[in-house]
Amino acid sequence: MTAAASTRSPGRPRSVRADEAIIEAVLALLAEGTLEALTMEAVAARAGVGKATIYRRWSGKEALVADALRSLKGPPPVPAGRSVREDLVALLRHGIRKRDQRTARVMSCLVPEVRRSPEHQRLYQSLVEPQREAMRQVLRRGVRSGELRADLDIEVAVAVLNGPQLLQKMLRWHPDLDDDSLPERVVDTVLAGLAAAT
Amino acid sequence: MTAAASTRSPGRPRSVRADEAIIEAVLALLAEGTLEALTMEAVAARAGVGKATIYRRWSGKEALVADALRSLKGPPPVPAGRSVREDLVALLRHGIRKRDQRTARVMSCLVPEVRRSPEHQRLYQSLVEPQREAMRQVLRRGVRSGELRADLDIEVAVAVLNGPQLLQKMLRWHPDLDDDSLPERVVDTVLAGLAAAT
Amino acid sequence: MTAAASTRSPGRPRSVRADEAIIEAVLALLAEGTLEALTMEAVAARAGVGKATIYRRWSGKEALVADALRSLKGPPPVPAGRSVREDLVALLRHGIRKRDQRTARVMSCLVPEVRRSPEHQRLYQSLVEPQREAMRQVLRRGVRSGELRADLDIEVAVAVLNGPQLLQKMLRWHPDLDDDSLPERVVDTVLAGLAAAT
Amino acid sequence: MTAAASTRSPGRPRSVRADEAIIEAVLALLAEGTLEALTMEAVAARAGVGKATIYRRWSGKEALVADALRSLKGPPPVPAGRSVREDLVALLRHGIRKRDQRTARVMSCLVPEVRRSPEHQRLYQSLVEPQREAMRQVLRRGVRSGELRADLDIEVAVAVLNGPQLLQKMLRWHPDLDDDSLPERVVDTVLAGLAAAT
DNA sequence: TACTAAGCGAGACGGTACGTCGCGTCTTCTT
């Protein structure tokens, strides 16, 4: 047994079940309604928990929602496949799968906070960064292998590839994009470019 | 005196100054804080108006914010220029210019609502549609003129072109994109495509 | 119309019915339970009133209870009768009548406060002073008329006469004193004195 | 080792120091503030004790306060002296001495409870009964010795004699009675009676 | 010139949620 393990604060330890019930309640309520409708009292009631038990763990609604969001962090991003095209499609698909209905709703609730609170911004970055980093590596590998242009603006490419899916998820950008084959359509369009072949 | 002019309810007419003061107060408060911090009482106080005067005109916070947003609708989209590239860059720049600091903040407040309320969704569409329609026409013209590929997926192209800027505005997607030349970078990247020239 | 009458604060005036309902609820709850059991929420609920409506008028439970007590102030003390004995008995009876069941309960709730808060002490004095003053005058008149001893310690006499009844009301001093004829018994005992006639 | 000594529950015995610290804390807090301000948590904190240690001994605040009060029970009432007058004065003085500042505060906290809870009523009786019984015996002895009237209403006399002092202690009845010689004033007034000598 | 009718700022109304604190119980480890 390590020294760290023996360092335990006195008194009754905090209930793990309460933690889980609270986070679960937050996710359920966020998926049902607005961020404004996410009442601390509703969370407590749905979790079968006293309000104090929530405030003992989180400073307020902001921090609570942030942690709920963090709990959605999916499995590690995804290893790469064979061709650049397949890898990109797979990554975008992974984004879709990972961010199911509920997750999309929860994340869209967070957007206004990201613009304001640096903490939420950092949180958001930490959630999407693995996905983006994986995509960067695919792109860099493509450049090295000669599949992609040498002068590729990688950061713009990442944003360009992810844009349509995120816009659609968050803003229902256009009905025409509400389509399972969106990843392929985006990757094909972007890879080939808009310009006519010379 | 025309019939329309005589169709006029009796009693004191509603104050136009109140309308303006209320909308202005909403925008100011939204730019300062969260949507949650936008209380009707704060709006009334800042506008120097009674609460009843607000509720006489709008049914609640939702409708009020929607109208405030509508008031930000910029000038008609923008006529087209010469080449496809220049037109697209101009359109994206227009988007930047039109959506100043305040507008970006206000719009990001709206994102969570768009996912839920069809009314807000329609509102959002009506705000961005002119810009998108202009872009579609530029793209279609490019296809006709042979500048762009014939099999272009127009809707995806629009999303792809707008994505980076919107992500950056709303989510501060990546520091590297916080750049005045973002429109050119995006247009150049997307037009040429990522793939290496054959 | 006087200038004072035209001085009216703007906005909707406070509801008199709310005032009455709140005070009534306080008295009812105090008569039922302890001062500790007198919850502001219970008062609001029983009065059919929002909590804010109470706090708009009173700073807290203390002030509220004080005002409720004040509302019990009975009719002016009582004019005097013929003999000193009859007058004293009548005054003590008046005390009994005026302070019905409910009043006794409410006042006993106040005792601990009187010891501490000068405000409550003043309030208590203002409630019982008329009764005591009436009694003093009866005694002084008795001295002048020769019915009472010339060297009478008036303040002690007043306390002596009122003591038994108050102790019984507040502390259920002794079962034997729970008797309708207590005023007579006290007055007769005190007037004649305990000492055997010489 | 005696049989009595062996009758002993197993495990760690209860700490006597805890008992004392708790009672002491209750008295201190009661003397400082209201009964409402006497929170179990404050008692535990001031006594340096866990809340469970309190609840292991007392069922709640009521019982705890009752026991704290019991702990104030002074020495056995007082043996009688020579004349009736001297004995009564001594008894009243004993009451003053016994009930110091702190005791008066604590007892006044109890008044509202006495009216309601039979348990507190019994408690109160048990605290003051010895004093009253001693006074009754003095009075009875006076009757037998011929010092006092044969038809004396003993219970009323006891209440009459104790009344002023108690009213003054609990309710600050009148400034004029805040006087060290109050016992003499009361006894002299009551013994002689108010009526003028015939 | 008066009358009618609606809008106006102000603010009280019955509610609901806030975040805190104390209740009496429980669960942990230590003595």
Add this chain to the structure above:
DNA sequence: AAGAAGACGCGACGTACCGTCTCGCTTAGTA
């Protein structure tokens, strides 16, 4: 088994907004 510590579900605290409702006053068109 009792101790200190402190988390637990609960419910009251006093505050802030909600959306509605009076108030007395102003501002128009109509009589």
